[in-house]
Amino acid sequence: MNDITVSCPRKIVDVMNLIYRNNLTTVSGGNLSILDDNGDVWITPSGVDKGNLQVEDIVRVSADGACSGRHIPSIELPFHLQIYQSRPDIRAIIHAHPPALIAASLVHKTPPVGIAPVFKLNCAKVDIAPYALPGSRLLGENIARQFAQGCDAVILENHGIAVGDQSLDDAWRRFELLNFCAAIAIHGTPHGPLKTLDDAQCEQFWRLTQEHPRAPLEQEHLAERNALSGIAQRVHQKGLSPAGFFFVSQRLEDDTVLMSLPGQGLHGLTEHDFVRLPATPAGPSLAALHQAIYARHPRIRTIMMALPPHAMGFACTGAPFDSRLIPESYMVMRQVKMPAYAALFDGSLPDLIDRRSDVLLIQNAMVIVCGESPLKAYDRLEVLEFSARAGDYARAIGDIVHIPQRDIDDIHQAFNL
Incomplete structure (x- = not known):
C-alpha cells in the first residue's frame, strides 16, 4: 500500500x-x-x-x-x-x-x-x-x-x-x-447596513499580517504553549473564530512573549506553532501591536484576536454593543469599545484599553480581548459572543431591556468593581 x-x-x-x-x-x-x-x-x-x-x-x-x-x-x-x-x-x-x-x-x-x-x-x-x-x-x-x-x-x-x-x-x-x-x-x-473595505484598506491589513523576525522555541515554556494551544482549540470548538484567523499571545513572568504563528489551522494548533517575539518590536505588524499593548498595560498577560460571528455583526455595521444584558456579561466585559478600522494602524489602540475596557470591537476587522491570564481572556471572548448571540435572539422576539444604572451601581458595590 x-x-x-x-x-x-x-x-x-x-x-x-x-x-x-x-x-x-x-x-x-x-x-x-x-x-x-x-x-x-x-x-x-x-x-x-x-x-x-x-x-x-x-x-x-x-x-x-x-x-x-x-x-x-x-x-x-x-x-x-x-x-x-x-x-x-x-x-x-x-x-x-x-x-x-x-x-x-x-x-x-x-x-x-x-x-x-x-x-x-x-x-x-x-x-x-x-x-x-x-x-x-x-x-x-x-x-x-x-x-x-x-x-x-x-x-x-x-x-x-x-x-x-x-x-x-x-x-x-x-x-x-x-x-x-x-x-x-x-x-x-x-x-443596520453592512460597511465594507476597499482594496487599499485590505492591502494595508495584509501588510500587518506578514511575518517578521521571531525567535524559534525548542523546549522552553512547553507547559505554557500547551495550555495556549488547548485554549485555541477550544476557541475553534466553540465557533468563536475560524481556523484561518486567530492569534493568541501570552507574556510570561520573565517578560518573554509567546505568540501563535500566522496561518496555522486553529483546530490543529500545537505547542510547536508558537514563537518568542523579539525584545524590540518589528513593525508595523500584528505582533508589534500585541507588544505595544503589553508595554502600555503591565497587568495584561494574554491577548487574543478573533472573529466571533455574532459580535462581528456589530463590528461590521458600527452598531454599539451594550454589555448591560445580564450581570455576567457586564461584570466580565464592562464597557465594550468600538474603535475605527484606522486604529489598527495609527498607534491609538493601546490607549483605548483600560480596566473597564478589555474588549475592543475593531470596525470591519476583528475582536481584541485582553486578560490577566489566558483563561480570563478566553472567558471574555466567550462571554462576548454568547452575549451578542443572546441579544440577537432577543431582538427577534421584542425590545431589549438593559439592566438599569441603579442596578449596575449595586453590582459595582457588591463585587468591588
Missing part, C-alpha cells in the same frame, strides 16, 4: 470530521475529493453517514473512470471531475451545505467578503452557478464554468457551495472563512 493510498482517504475523513463536527453539513449532505499525483480522484461515497465516515469508505476513481472501494462514489462525482478538468491547479474540492452559505444560495447572492480584510484577502474569487439537477452533467458544466473563469468558490443556487484549492486543508480554510463571512453578514444586517 503506497503513501497516496493511505494519505488521501485519511485526509478526506479528517476534513469531513471537521466539517460535520462544526455543524457545517448533515449526515447525507456534502462530498469531498482529492486529485492525486497519479491522476486518480479520491471521493466520499454516496449514502454513507458523514458523521461516522471511515478511511475504508473512501472511493478511488481512476483516470479511465474505473471505481474501486466498497461503496459507489458520490452522485456529485461529475462536477468534481469537471472542475478538475477546467482548473489544473485545483487538487481538492469541498462541497457542503452549511446553513449560512445555504442562506446565500437561497437568495442567489455571494457573501459580502468586503466586510473584513481576512475575507476579502482569502475569499474574493467567488461567484454563483445557476441551479441544475444534483448529479447532472449540466450542474457540473455550470459550476466548472465559474471555476474556469478564475473562481475559487462557487455558490450553487438553492443547493450549497463548492470550494477548490491546491490541498484539502487550504480548501477547508477558505470554505470555513466564507461561512463565517456569510454568518457575520446575517447577524449584522438587523443592526
